[in-house]
Amino acid sequence: xxxxxxxxxxxxxxxxxxxxxxxxxxxxxxxxxxxxxxxxxxxxxxxxxxxxxxxxxxxxxxxxxxxxxxxxxxxxxxxxxxxxxxxxxxxxxxxxxxxxxxxxxxxxxxxxxxxxxxxxxxxxxxxxxxxxxxxxxxxxxxxxxxxxxxxxxxxxxxxxxxxxxxxxxxxxxxxxxxxxxxxxxxxxxxxxxxxxxxxxxxxxxxxxxxxxxxxxxxxxxxxxxxxxxxxxxxxxxxxxxxxxxxxxxxxxxxxxxxxxxxxxxxxxxxxxxxxxxxxxxxxxxxxxxxxxxxxxxxxxxxx
Amino acid sequence: xxxxxxxxxxxxxxxxxxxxxxxxxxxxxxxxxxxxxxxxxxxxxxxxxxxxxxxxxxxxxxxxxxxxxxxxxxxxxxxxxxxxxxxxxxxxxxxxxxxxxxxxxxxxxxxxxxxxxxxxxxxxxxxxxxxxxxxxxxxxxxxxxxxxxxxxxxxxxxxxxxxxxxxxxxxxxxxxxxxxxxxxxxxxxxxxxxxxxxxxxxxxxxxxxxxxxxxxxxxxxxxxxxxxxxxxxxxxxxxxxxxx
Ligand SMILES: Nc1ncnc2c1ncn2[C@@H]1O[C@H](COP(=O)(O)OP(=O)(O)O)[C@@H](O)[C@H]1O
Ligand SMILES: [Mg+2]
Numbered sequence: 001x002x003x004x005x006x007x008x009x010x011x012x013x014x015x016x017x018x019x020x021x022x023x024x025x026x027x028x029x030x031x032x033x034x035x036x037x038x039x040x041x042x043x044x045x046x047x048x049x050x051x052x053x054x055x056x057x058x059x060x061x062x063x064x065x066x067x068x069x070x071x072x073x074x075x076x077x078x079x080x081x082x083x084x085x086x087x088x089x090x091x092x093x094x095x096x097x098x099x100x101x102x103x104x105x106x107x108x109x110x111x112x113x114x115x116x117x118x119x120x121x122x123x124x125x126x127x128x129x130x131x132x133x134x135x136x137x138x139x140x141x142x143x144x145x146x147x148x149x150x151x152x153x154x155x156x157x158x159x160x161x162x163x164x165x166x167x168x169x170x171x172x173x174x175x176x177x178x179x180x181x182x183x184x185x186x187x188x189x190x191x192x193x194x195x196x197x198x199x200x201x202x203x204x205x206x207x208x209x210x211x212x213x214x215x216x217x218x219x220x221x222x223x224x225x226x227x228x229x230x231x232x233x234x235x236x237x238x239x240x241x242x243x244x245x246x247x248x249x250x251x252x253x254x255x256x257x258x259x260x261x262x263x264x265x266x267x268x269x270x271x272x273x274x275x276x277x278x279x280x281x282x283x284x285x286x287x288x289x290x291x292x293x294x295x296x297x298x299x300x301x302x303x
Numbered sequence: 304x305x306x307x308x309x310x311x312x313x314x315x316x317x318x319x320x321x322x323x324x325x326x327x328x329x330x331x332x333x334x335x336x337x338x339x340x341x342x343x344x345x346x347x348x349x350x351x352x353x354x355x356x357x358x359x360x361x362x363x364x365x366x367x368x369x370x371x372x373x374x375x376x377x378x379x380x381x382x383x384x385x386x387x388x389x390x391x392x393x394x395x396x397x398x399x400x401x402x403x404x405x406x407x408x409x410x411x412x413x414x415x416x417x418x419x420x421x422x423x424x425x426x427x428x429x430x431x432x433x434x435x436x437x438x439x440x441x442x443x444x445x446x447x448x449x450x451x452x453x454x455x456x457x458x459x460x461x462x463x464x465x466x467x468x469x470x471x472x473x474x475x476x477x478x479x480x481x482x483x484x485x486x487x488x489x490x491x492x493x494x495x496x497x498x499x500x501x502x503x504x505x506x507x508x509x510x511x512x513x514x515x516x517x518x519x520x521x522x523x524x525x526x527x528x529x530x531x532x533x534x535x536x537x538x539x540x541x542x543x544x545x546x547x
Contacts, residue, residue, distance in 0.1 A: 054389055084386045104306075
């Protein structure tokens, strides 16, 4: 059986009769980078606040590391590093002192401060007061703080919000290295698929508080892959013929749609059709981008 | 303990220390400026003590209590600090206790420095027989104790309000009527903003022989204890339920 680092069952949060999160069944395995996607207001932050015990669920259960969160909150949080919405910092203190304020609470070794500053690339700025930092630097400092306690699970809520492309790239590289170099499981939320698809291996999509997709990134890419449409003289007979040689297809009006875009399958289908006397007028690929698919998934059921 | 050490670090390079100095310096000024020539020599010490302590106890101490309570929450209010604090493995009760103890310690430092101002004033005025340590220490300590309910109340407001300024404004607005409130011996002991002054100035024999100041210190401290428990529990319960 798979070992889930995060598992929620029927997790819901209601605000004044309206569900901000409803019936969520998240499953996040060890070592995964889980991209938690959804448009603004979908319920990502609300979910993450529940995962960290900052707010109480209206109903449902949360298990982290196989243990119920409400029973073992402190021992669980010891293994979690997080950054929710935007990094908080003490502007009058240096980066080192900001981390020291956290270190004194979680009782990490002193050397760890230098280590995490190096990991996020802030060693040179360690002594400067944080109020002079750029947003990207503050964000990296926030991640450094999350890493301070050597967490097994890192929860980052929209960590690239408000960053420029270079900053986004930096954070992405940083996050990608986490499971590889430190064996950390990562949950990262975002409202942009493009941001997550380059680092996540698992994706959960939340829309209006409900989880509408949860699977590997490949499976999402599979769904996004296009199809081949053929315009032939007699579509219905052609479909029967293709069925006979084991090529799945469907009718879309006048067009015959092949489910596979595999070169060998397409060439075989065309060859068989031509040999059986069908005229093939046109063969074209219909491609949905991942982004289109995402937009369609999150757009469904709206307005 | 880690929590307290962390709170201390946040305060180290902050302007709070200037505020701690304000009241003792004013107290010292009052001590230097008081004119004791018309006073019988045996009454001089107590008169001097009450003139050093009066403005501090009636006005500045309650206001400082509110400022300290707001100040220790300031970092958490700005930029989602509560969230990052409570995402760490800390209990809410522990964090609340750390905040409260920090406020209490800041007040203790203020009281101690005000006592130093009194000592210097006594030297400066050349009071015969020097310090009356019993009266001085009793006033300083009871003044501190009587601040604690207000500290708990203000901390409750600061945690609940998610704002630095609002609880402060309320605090000042409730402190200013102190001058009137202390005249009422029935009402003043229950007024958290007046409690510090009643406790600190009630030592008898000084110039404060009216209204709430004539009440026995024990009565005042009894009321203080009850209100302290009420406000502390209220704030703690709020903290434990708060949605972050
Ligand atoms: N404290 C609150 N009271 C009422 N509604 C809230 C509260 N917090 C969040 N919501 C609502 O819950 C929904 C989800 O919000 P949020 O989790 O912040 O979304 P996301 O992080 O995905 O952008 C939004 O419609 C928001 O208005
Ligand atoms: Mg959000």
